[in-house]
Amino acid sequence: MENKEKLIEAANQMLERAYTPYSKFPVGAALLTKDGKIYGGCNIENAAYPVTICAERTALFKAVSEGDYDLAALVVTSRSQHATSPCGSCRQVISEFCSSDMPVLMTHERGEIEIERTVGELLPAAFSEGDM
Template sequence: MEHDLEITPEDQKELIRLAQSAYAEAYVPYSHYPVGAATLWSSGEIFAGCNVENASFGLTVCAERNSIFQAVAQGERKLKAVAIAVPTETFPSPCGACRQVFREFAEDCLVILVNGQGETQLTHLKTLLPDSFGPEFL
């Protein structure tokens, strides 16, 4: 599932815009840490999601997985890029579970981290999850 890690400037701007819009919808009554994510798929479609907390903390879902699961429910299977946005000064970082879910749909992909000032950091899944385990091992 190798993908071209380059995306157009327009796609990058749209991913960032949708991720920023998504954190405004986050349900975070416990952590008060809203996160938004948007995922770009090989089809060109973009899906956004926010984190949704639950009083039973184990049932909380991260924004990144929310976005990916919505896309998969619509038939997407090849992840190209992810944008993750937060309203704080510090940059977000996807948790280990989200990194592994990215890996299910891409051997590598662009990951765009966006803080509350609109600053961005670019990285890649292979940097965040080196020597990863994926579907091709099964």
């Protein structure tokens, strides 16, 4: 992927914008469209925990709200010593809007890609419109 470094940099920038007064665990995400546009996202916490939103969903919802559905890759990062993987809710949302072969890159505080999976590998047998 030619925009990998740019995408990691964007995720790291979003990490700095995270609002995490409760968990103290900031997460940044960057979503690349097939035409090269990048949507950033960060986790935004709330004292009422269920309304907190993860970085991955923030980036995805920004893209979708702008009408961008042709998505190419996602990077997720944190200040952890090990790669941060999307939670179950995020995996379901990712599978709703991204192709099963789209790469999801997971980095850590040093910005190195530690884990790379496809959407299908992250959520095999995802619940979809076809299951309804």
